[in-house]
Amino acid sequence: TRVGIGRAHGKAILLGEHAVVYGAPALAIPVPQLAATATATRRTDPGDSADRVSFAVSGSGGTSATPFGSADLEELVSVFKERTAVTERMSVNVLIDSAVPRGAGLGSSAACARAAVLALADLFDRRLDARAVFDLVQVSETLAHGRASGIDALAAGATSALYFRDGAARELPIAVADYAATNSRRWTSASDVHRPWGFDGIFVIADSGVAGNTKDAVELLRDRFQRAPQELDAFVRQVSSLTIGALYDLGRGRVADFGERLTENHRLLREIGISTGQIDSMVDAALAAGGLGAKVSGGGLGGCMIALAADLASAGAVAERLRTAGATRSWLVPVGRFATH
Numbered sequence: 181t182r183v184g185i186g187r188a189h190g191k192a193i194l195l196g197e198h199a200v201v202y203g204a205p206a207l208a209i210p211v212p213q214l215a216a217t218a219t220a221t222r223r224t225d226p227g228d229s230a231d232r233v234s235f236a237v238s239g240s241g242g243t244s245a246t247p248f249g250s251a252d253l254e255e256l257v258s259v260f261k262e263r264t265a266v267t268e269r270m271s272v273n274v275l276i277d278s279a280v281p282r283g284a285g286l287g288s289s290a291a292c293a294r295a296a297v298l299a300l301a302d303l304f305d306r307r308l309d310a311r312a313v314f315d316l317v318q319v320s321e322t323l324a325h326g327r328a329s330g331i332d333a334l335a336a337g338a339t340s341a342l343y344f345r346d347g348a349a350r351e352l353p354i355a356v357a358d359y360a361a362t363n364s365r366r367w368t369s370a371s372d373v374h375r376p377w378g379f380d381g382i383f384v385i386a387d388s389g390v391a392g393n394t395k396d397a398v399e400l401l402r403d404r405f406q407r408a409p410q411e412l413d414a415f416v417r418q419v420s421s422l423t424i425g426a427l428y429d430l431g432r433g434r435v436a437d438f439g440e441r442l443t444e445n446h447r448l449l450r451e452i453g454i455s456t457g458q459i460d461s462m463v464d465a466a467l468a469a470g471g472l473g474a475k476v477s478g479g480g481l482g483g484c485m486i487a488l489a490a491d492l493a494s495a496g497a498v499a500e501r502l503r504t505a506g507a508t509r510s511w512l513v514p515v516g517r518f519a520t521h
C-alpha cells in the first residue's frame with residue numbers, strides 16, 4: 181500500500197503575538213526539535229460515496245482524536261480536493277506523530293495541520309505550491325483559533341527565523357540550529373554543541389505546565405479591544421515599534437537590546453491580561469538567572485515563555501532556574517547570524 185508522509189515542526193513567537201492578529205508585524209523561530217510527522221493511508225472500507233478522512237494525533241506532544249479541536253473537518257477535506265483537483269472519494273486515515281506539546285503556544289495545531297496536508301498531497305501524488313499549503317493549513321488554523329494571523333502556518337515549515345506581516349513572511353538570515361537538547365545537565369558544557377553558524381544567542385523555551393488555549397486568548401482580547409478600541413491602538417503601536425526595533429537589533433547583532441525588547445513586550449502582554457502569575461514568576465526567574473530578556477510566548481493564558489541567553493553557560497543557568505520556578509520542561513534553540521545578508 182502507498183503511504184503519504186508529511187513533516188512540519190513547532191514554532192516559538194519572539195515578539196508580536198496577538199498584536200499580529202491586528203496587523204502588527206511579528207518575529208518567530210521554528211523549533212526543529214518539536215517535529216510532527218503525518219502518515220496517510222487509504223482505507224479499504226466499502227460503502228457510501230462520502231469522503232471519510234480521519235485524523236488522530238499521538239506522540240510525546242499529547243494524544244487526541246483530531247489536531248483541530250472539535251471543529252468540523254469537512255471544510256478542510258473539501259478545500260483540499262478543490263485545490264488539488266482530487267475527484268475520487270477520499271477514504272483515508274491520517275495519523276500524526278507529534279512532539280509539539282498541545283496548549284503550549286508552540287504551534288501544535290499548525291504543525292499537525294501542515295504535516296497532515298503534506299501527507300495527503302503525498303498520498304494523492306499532488307504537488308502543492310507554498311501558497312496552497314499555506315491556504316490549506318489556514319483552513320484548519322481558522323477552525324482551531326477562530327482568527328489566525330497565519331504566522332503559525334508559515335513558521336511550521338520555515339527553516340530560519342521569520343519576520344511576518346500582513347499574511348506574508350520573510351525568512352531572515354538568522355539560522356536556527358537543529359540541536360535537540362533536553363537534558364539540562366548537558367547544557368553547561370559548550371563542547372557538545374554543534375555550531376555550524378556561529379551563534380549569536382540561545383533561546384530557552386520553557387513550559388509553565390498549564391495548558392493555555394489560543395482561541396480563548398484571541399477571543400478574550402477581541403472582547404477587551406471591542407470595549408476599549410484606544411487600548412488596541414496603543415497595544416498595536418507599541419508592539420509594532422518593539423518588533424521593528426528587534427528586527428533592527430537582529431540585523432546588527434545587538435543581542436542585549438533584543439533581550440530588553442522581549443521583556444518590554446512581556447510587560448505589554450501582561451498589561452492586557454495574556455500572562456499568568458506562574459509565567460510572570462518564570463520571566464522574573466529567567467532574568468534573575470542572567471537571561472537578557474524574557475516573555476510569555478504564543479497564545480498565553482498559560483503555555484510557554486521564552487528567554488534569551490547570550491551563551492550556552494548562561495542558557496543552562498536560565499533553564500535550571502526555570503525548572504526551580506516550576507517549568508515542567510524546556511528546550512534550547514540556538515540561533516546564528518550569517519555574516520552577510
Ligand code: MEV
Binds near residue numbers: 325
Ligand atoms: C499564536 O501563536 C499567535 C497568536 O498571535 C494568534 C495568531 O497570530 O494567529 C496569538
